[in-house]
Amino acid sequence: MKYQGDALPNQYKDQLFGLNPLLNFVQISRLEEQGSSFKAVDESKVLSSQDHWFRPVDIKAGPDGAVYIADWYDSRLSHVDPRDTWNKNTGRIYRLRSKQSQPQGQFDFSQYSISELTTALKSENKWFRQQALRQFGDRNDAQAIHALLPLFRGNNAQNALEALWAIHLSGGLSDDLVIEALEHKDPYVRLWAVRLVGDNKQASKIVADKLVQLARQERHLEVIGQLASSAKRLSGELAIPIIAQLIVNPASQHDIENQMLIWWAMESKAVAYRTALLKIFSKQNIWQLPIVKNVLITRLMQRYALAGGMLNYQTSAELLALSPSDQDSKIMLAALQQSIQSVELNLLPEQLVSQMQLLQNKFGEGKLSNGIKQKDPTVIQEALSIIAKGKGQALERLSYIKLMGQIQETQAIPILLKLVIDGTETTGARFEALQALGKFNSAELGSKLVSYYPDKLRADPLLKDAALSLFATRAEWAKALLIMVNQTRQVKKADIPDHIVRKVKLLNDQALTHQVDQIWPEVRVTNTDEKSQEISKIKQALDVGKGIASDGKIVFNQYCGACHQLFGQGGHLGPDLTGYDRNNVNSFVLNIVDPNAEIREGYVLYQAKHKNGQSLVGFVQDRNASQLILKPVGQDAVTFMLDDLVSLEVQSRSIMPERIIEHLSHQQIRDLFAYIRQ
Numbered sequence: 001m002k003y004q005g006d007a008l009p010n011q012y013k014d015q016l017f018g019l020n021p022l023l024n025f026v027q028i029s030r031l032e033e034q035g036s037s038f039k040a041v042d043e044s045k046v047l048s049s050q051d052h053w054f055r056p057v058d059i060k061a062g063p064d065g066a067v068y069i070a071d072w073y074d075s076r077l078s079h080v081d082p083r084d085t086w087n088k089n090t091g092r093i094y095r096l097r098s099k100q101s102q103p104q105g106q107f108d109f110s111q112y113s114i115s116e117l118t119t120a121l122k123s124e125n126k127w128f129r130q131q132a133l134r135q136f137g138d139r140n141d142a143q144a145i146h147a148l149l150p151l152f153r154g155n156n157a158q159n160a161l162e163a164l165w166a167i168h169l170s171g172g173l174s175d176d177l178v179i180e181a182l183e184h185k186d187p188y189v190r191l192w193a194v195r196l197v198g199d200n201k202q203a204s205k206i207v208a209d210k211l212v213q214l215a216r217q218e219r220h221l222e223v224i225g226q227l228a229s230s231a232k233r234l235s236g237e238l239a240i241p242i243i244a245q246l247i248v249n250p251a252s253q254h255d256i257e258n259q260m261l262i263w264w265a266m267e268s269k270a271v272a273y274r275t276a277l278l279k280i281f282s283k284q285n286i287w288q289l290p291i292v293k294n295v296l297i298t299r300l301m302q303r304y305a306l307a308g309g310m311l312n313y314q315t316s317a318e319l320l321a322l323s324p325s326d327q328d329s330k331i332m333l334a335a336l337q338q339s340i341q342s343v344e345l346n347l348l349p350e351q352l353v354s355q356m357q358l359l360q361n362k363f364g365e366g367k368l369s370n371g372i373k374q375k376d377p378t379v380i381q382e383a384l385s386i387i388a389k390g391k392g393q394a395l396e397r398l399s400y401i402k403l404m405g406q407i408q409e410t411q412a413i414p415i416l417l418k419l420v421i422d423g424t425e426t427t428g429a430r431f432e433a434l435q436a437l438g439k440f441n442s443a444e445l446g447s448k449l450v451s452y453y454p455d456k457l458r459a460d461p462l463l464k465d466a467a468l469s470l471f472a473t474r475a476e477w478a479k480a481l482l483i484m485v486n487q488t489r490q491v492k493k494a495d496i497p498d499h500i501v502r503k504v505k506l507l508n509d510q511a512l513t514h515q516v517d518q519i520w521p522e523v524r525v526t527n528t529d530e531k532s533q534e535i536s537k538i539k540q541a542l543d544v545g546k547g548i549a550s551d552g553k554i555v556f557n558q559y560c561g562a563c564h565q566l567f568g569q570g571g572h573l574g575p576d577l578t579g580y581d582r583n584n585v586n587s588f589v590l591n592i593v594d595p596n597a598e599i600r601e602g603y604v605l606y607q608a609k610h611k612n613g614q615s616l617v618g619f620v621q622d623r624n625a626s627q628l629i630l631k632p633v634g635q636d637a638v639t640f641m642l643d644d645l646v647s648l649e650v651q652s653r654s655i656m657p658e659r660i661i662e663h664l665s666h667q668q669i670r671d672l673f674a675y676i677r678q
Helices: 114-120 126-139 144-152 157-169 175-182 187-200 205-217 221-233 236-248 256-267 274-280 284-288 290-307 310-321 326-339 350-362 369-373 377-389 394-406 410-420 427-437 443-457 461-471 475-486 498-505 510-519 528-543 549-559 585-593 666-677
Strands: 016-020 025-034 037-048 056-061 067-071 092-096 606-610 615-623 627-632 638-641 645-650
Touching: 016 037, 016 056, 025 056, 037 092, 114 126, 114 144, 114 157, 126 157, 144 157, 157 187, 175 187, 175 205, 187 205, 187 221, 205 221, 205 236, 221 236, 221 256, 236 256, 236 274, 236 290, 256 290, 274 310, 284 290, 290 310, 290 326, 310 326, 310 350, 326 350, 350 369, 369 377, 369 394, 377 394, 377 410, 394 410, 394 427, 410 427, 410 443, 427 443, 427 461, 443 461, 443 475, 461 475, 461 498, 475 510, 498 510, 528 585, 528 666, 549 666, 585 666, 606 627
Parallel strands: none
Antiparallel strands: 016 025, 025 037, 056 067, 067 092, 606 615, 606 645, 615 627, 627 638
């Protein structure tokens, strides 16, 4: 809550009161401008408690200027127990007030005259201003406008803003008054004038022209953001001139929030007003602007290409034709290629196909790429020759290797297999060949790749990880690997990382899972009794003796730091633990022993099953109407066309392994918790 009352001491004016129910305090923070937004800088605790049942969960200011805090008051705050076992009788409300404050007398806003309501708009207490505005809205009395205009035209910016709102609520927002507000010296009055026009979703010519002028001249970042937001809500005829001026406005070039708002305004007009939008990009100097190069051209190209249909593809070609430089063409080509991966080239206009062929050849991505996608037999033979003999540019060759996997060209399999095991080849080429072979649904191919692993792939760390991850994407391939581990003993059990073992279990093959549990019993899911034993072990360790935090840091870095941050150090695969209630031992113990009990939003794994038989597990990085970008743990992100997926399922298991404290001594457990709780 931002405090805008009149009863607390001045140091609290316009400060943020932030609740921290996990750590049992109420924080005071100040706001600092950060581009078009803000950041909060913590300054002090206005209220804290050693009572771990103190759980402030809501906060409001009252008419008396005091601050009211709702306290959940319970030992738990998170959902450690799915049962409804909360104590319903312990909640309470606190009041935070100045020692000199007096009780608020009785009042009835419904009985206030227009003059009294206008006076209330000038109150130092925001609560009174809001109640007055509510009355203006309920009454919708045009007679109030005359009383409000002097307040709007006065020297106090906050009063002017309150009066603008009241005039709008009273039905008095004429074109003349909107123009006056758009010219106001205070940026927030200008901002709200723009906002109210957008709320109305229409504007007269005189107001529309003024908005275009403001979009060109405005330098206040929040006003620019509102201009973009309102433009999105207006018709294309009114919006596109505003968008065009926002794009060239110097203040739009480095604020990413505003750049995205401008893009969303543009995107909303992309189909119905495509000709008018392309006209913006017909001026070459506009392409040099950071917002165009870094934000707009990539997204606009994707917008048309992903929508599909001959008209949208033709628009993609027209946009590409407007490019004034190789750099811009390369940016758009990459966006275009990503967007039409599964589209047959004969469905594209000739102009676009020709443009792509020229640019692919120019940028080293291969003049044969389009022909390969069309599965032209002559072109495929030429490309296979380049792959086999190592001719052509490196980038061109790598692109052909990838494409052979994408189109699942069976003639490429023996060539790619030979490339994978050729020690004279670059690691990059061998890696891409391995990835391409993973697209083919063949048990025989999997067995052959697994047979290469001990002597040809294991020595190179990149190829080793890539191969093991690949074997874990298909049940038959994983079974071939387990034969080497459990029967021929060509691969040691310790050679397979735990995260690969868990991926194999996610293939949902009962026979395979049974084998894995026999070979790696330490990776199997713990049962209730085993979890209880682990919890008892931790509690016994913590009940006797003290831990050493400095030694605990070493334990944390070894067992937890690869995935979790604490005190600004560690990995990012799991949540940052710094802001958690680290003194709540019970909660921490439960999450360590049973990491699947509650998986935080943003850290949920998804399993994507492809039509080619592959099964990949990872985090969803991005998704739109036609594509999914999945980031498997420890691997590069993979882009799927949604039409190529059989299923996409949320996994109930966390990436955090179980039994992480199994090999820790009691002293190491005490040390770990001493470090966590400091």
